[in-house]
Structures are given as structure tokens and as C-alpha cells.
Amino acid sequence: MKTINVIIAGLGGQGVIRASDILSKAVFQSGLQVKKSEIHGMSQRGGSVTSDIRFGSEVWSPMVPPGEADFLLVLAADQVEVNRGQLRAGGVLIAPDLVDPGALSNHKSHNVALLGALSAHLDIPESHWLQAIHSSFHEKLHAANDQAFSIGRRAARALQEVR
């Protein structure tokens, strides 16, 4: 299987790392090789944060080569243009306005909602996604994140049908 390249981008504190953790856990459970790489440290202080997730039957470099991302998931509107160059021709942008955080029972679940949108494009069983989400949050946050995931997944599916 060809390696799938995903970049998740946003600002420190938005849940970029959490989202990439959930994605890599869901993929790892399905038995594939995964590499997930990001820069910690100063970037946590509200600055730009990106996380690279690559998966497939065999993955070498932990970083997505420039311009080779199949999917770019962005949590902050002002980080879309900064990262757009990472997307390959024909790659899919999952922009923050795809899901309105106001429509979620907890606006902090926006990262999980956009993962829901990403999930509509990937061949990973929904049960793996939900298991990864549940293992990443306290039990009292499960319902809100399940809802966010499902709203994002539906939004992406609706968009696919229009196209």
C-alpha cells in the first residue's frame, strides 16, 4: 500500500498534537505502520504547530516531504495559507470552517470534528476511531467528542455527495 501523508496544523493550545495522537492510534490499531512526528517546545506558546502523520505498509522518513501531503487538516484559519504549499496537487484540504465550533456541544472538540471529516476519506473502521478517541480523553468528555466526530464525518460525506 502507498504511504498516506497527513499534516495537521494549527496554533499551540488548539489540540493539534491530540488530534494527531488520535489519528495515529486509530491507524496503528488497524495494523499498519505509522510514524508521527512533530516539534515540541517553544511552539507550545501559542505559535504555529504542525504534526506529520505517515502510514502504510512501510514508512521511512517520519516527516512528510514538502509538497507531498495527501491531506492537510488545519485548525486555525490563519494557518491555512501558511501550510497550503505542503499539499500535493489533488490533495485534500480540511479547513477549519468545515465545521462550526458553535455547533458542537463542546467547542474544544473542534479538532475531533475535523478528524471526523478526515475519517470520511480514509479506509479505517469507525470502531478504531472511536476507540482512539475514548483512550485520549476522560470518560466525561467521550459523548461530546463522539458527537463532534460524527458531525465532522457527516459534513465531509455531504460535501463528497455534492461533488
Added chain:
Amino acid sequence: MKTPDRQLLSGDAAIALAAKHGGVALGTGYPGTPSTEILESFSQIGGKAQWAPNEKVALEVGIGVAYAGARALVTMKHVGVNVAADPLFSVAYTGVVGALVVVSADDPGMASSQNEQDNRRYAVAAGVPMLEPADSQEAYDFTLAAIEISERWKIPVLLRVTTRVCHTQTQVRPRPAMTVPVPHFEHDLRGRNLIPPNARPAHKRLRQKLSEMLAWSETTPLNEIIPGKKTLGIITSGVCYMHAREAAPDASFLKLGFTHPLPMKKIGEFVRSVERCLVIEENDPYLADAIRAAGFAVESKPEIFRLGELNVDRVRRILVNDTSPEPLKPPGKPPQLCDGCSHRVVFEALRDLDCIVAGDIGCYALGVLPPFSAMDCCVCMGSSIGIGLGLRHVLPRDEAKRVVSVIGDSTFVHSGMTGLAEVIYNPPPTGHVVIILDNSTTAMTGHQEHPGTGRTLAHEPTGKIAYEDLAKAMGIERVQVIAIGKDPAEFTQLVRDSLASEQLVLIVARRPCVLVAKHLRAYEAKACAAAEVVAK
């Protein structure tokens, strides 16, 4: 609890897991990106882990553990090895009884560091063996190998990792746990007291060990040949192997995992077996220089690739010797001091008072950025005090009187106390003002405890250093503690008065980091509850 047979772990977590399975009796170090999570993870999985005041003390504690026949893991970022270099060079001479594994987490590209020094040079300079893992599985395997090598040759081992190994999650399949030695002390007065008559034979013993390890490096599977086309051979180590394997999937590879002493015979045979041989490495041309010095014609990367980390695209450029300008990624948003951060108040005041600010390492280094632009230098841990004094000694009086040294709480404990001794011992004619920014945590690396917080690595209550008492005991004339509020007026007035006094002044500017305040309250409540139980 049973260990799952397949786990997704960061390189840091993999080193911690290997330390657990390898029977490490004590893990110690000082926080520093990208090494910090090793000890945190080791503690979380039940290992005994503790933060030391700095890397030198950590290594010395590790040496004691290894002299006692137990296994020690000592972790630090690359610049931390500079601090620990003194004991490192000498313990290479004395050797150890148990295992001593020193992790140097290098940061090519300086994601969160003040330089991108290549610590592979330390292995050569100190005369210690070195391992370089390429992913989390190797971080796990090589940590166990480092324990074995350390015990076999009774020598400290350098485990050199980089940001992309530490902070990349990849699959790890763990192995059965090793048997654990029982600590026991044997006197060895001549072996471990490095007075010159003992140090001379100790150096000879070290060179003998290195010569044995050189022979071993020729055959160890840690140095692996991956056969491919004979038109191109690539010699590489660490994460660069991953980039190179992707950029040149058909090439022959010599992947070096044990990179000091280098297996020159094996390298020579590999070079002769291919038509074109290229060395792919980050930072300094450590491998290329050594291989060329041994008389083998290999290509090295163009000088521009010495700067910054490598990736698949840059390796592709190296392969075709492309030195054209690389495309620049649009600048992202730089980090900034958090809303509500007490450092904001401090730097507003220092800016408004037109101070000359000798700064230090920590979140507050962001005081250099607008709207503050109120930090004139930031060099290394603890440097603010000495540099501030130097400025005061020679600047004209009207400028000297505006110099302040600004240092964080964790940084002060790390290496500010000796600076304070210098303040007392060689005071400038205009006095000096030292400000400790006490936010009750090591904030920048992710909120680690330190001896000034009174809590251990695992956030349990322990002994606590009070800076104000320490400064008074050392002989500082004026010691002022101020709680930082939202209004900078009171703090500004205090600094103005302190500068005008021309005395030696230490100001402790105190307010917990906004990101950690909630946790601090929880730790304190827990400590109070525990104290009540004891009282009953």
C-alpha cells in the same frame, strides 16, 4: 501489567521502556527539549526517576549509582552535555561497575535550542562508545545494547538521539526484561581517585577498552549493510537513514548504529564495493571527516546542508549536489508569552525603565520579541548573572546603573547560585540588580518540578530551596520579594528604587505560571491532606 507486544511510542518513551526492561535502578537528568519526556515516561511506568538541579549533578549521581554496581540512565539535551562534560571526561577514565548510559538529545535545526552543536564530537573527545538509534524500535533496542556495552567494558556509553527520534512515534516490539544486578560496593582506590599517578594508567586502560570496542564494532549487527545497487552506496546513521532510504530506495546502505569507535575496516570494504559512495548525515561532517581521514574517498554533503535538519527533499538535493536556494516555507506564527503571564508585567517594566537586560534561558526569553523587545542577550543556562556583572564592571556609570540580570527559578537553581557568589565576591561599583522570575515551575520544557518548587519529579512533596533565604545567607544586601499582579506600577517602582540604590539587590518576582496554576493548587491540596493524615 502485561506489556503489549506492539506499541506506538515516541523515541523518548521507548528509551524509558528499555530502561524499565533493562533494570535501570535510577534515572536522573535535567529537563531539556527534546529529552524531557524520557524521565517523565520512566516515572509513569514505575521507574525511579528524579530531576537533578543540573546536568552535571545528574551525571555525578549516575556515576555513584554505577560505581555501586547498579544501572543508571542520565538524560539531557545536547547543551546539557556541556554542563556535564567535566564528570563525563573523567568517568571515562575511572570506568564504572554497573551500567552508565548518558542520553544526549541533539536538536539539529534548533527547534527549541540556542545552538545545533553535534554531540557526536563528545564521544571522540571523551573517549566513550556511542550509539545512534534511527527510530523508536532502535531507541529501545540500543538503550538495552548501551546497558550491555557499559557493563561489558565497564565504561559510560553515550546514546545520541535527535529531535526527530525523540519526538517521533513509531512501532516498538519490546523484549523480555533483563536480569538486574544487586548493588554492592567494592573499594577501588587507585581506579577511581584520579590523582596523576592513578590517572595515567587509567587513561591507558581507557585506550585499551576503545581498541577492544573498535574490533567489536567491525562485527556488531548494530552496524548493518543493506545491499542494493552497486552504482550508489550511502553511509549514514540515525534518522538520516530514514530520509535517505526514502530518497534513494535502490541504493546500497551502510547504516551505522555504533558510531564510536567507527568500524573503519567495514566502512572501507563498503566504500570499495560501490561505484559512488556518499555520506548522509545531519550537523557536522563527523562520519565523512573520520572516513576521509582514514583514507577512503567518500562524498560529503555541501556545506549548506550542515545547517538545519535534513529531510527527504534535502537528501534528494544532496544526492545530485544541488546547492540552489531551497524554497522557503511561509513563516508561521511565532510563539509568544501567554495571556496573563507574569513575565509580561516584568518586561513591560524593564522596557519602560530602559534597562540593559542580561537575560537567560526559559519562556521569558520571549521578552526579546515585540511588544517588549526588552532582553539584550540570552546565551546559556545561568549566564545572565555573570554577563550582567561584566557589563556593569566596564560600562560608563550612567549605562552601568541600568543593567539588570533576569533569570528564571529553575534556571537559577541550575546555574545561577554560583553567579550569585560572584555578585557577592566581585561586586561592581554601581551594585547590581538580579531578578529571579519565580513562576514555580520549569515552564518552557513543559512544567517540570525543580528544587525550588518543593516537589519531586512525580509532584510529591520534598525539600525546598527558598531563594530569598539563600540570597540573604550568601550576603546580598537587599532582598525583595514581590507578588506580581496585573499592574506593573509597583514592580516598576521597586526596580527603579533598586537601581538607584547602587547596592546588591535580589528581587524575587513571584507568580505561578498561568498554565500550571491549577495543577499547583491540586498538588498543594494533596500535600496538605497527606500532612493531616501524618499529624493524626
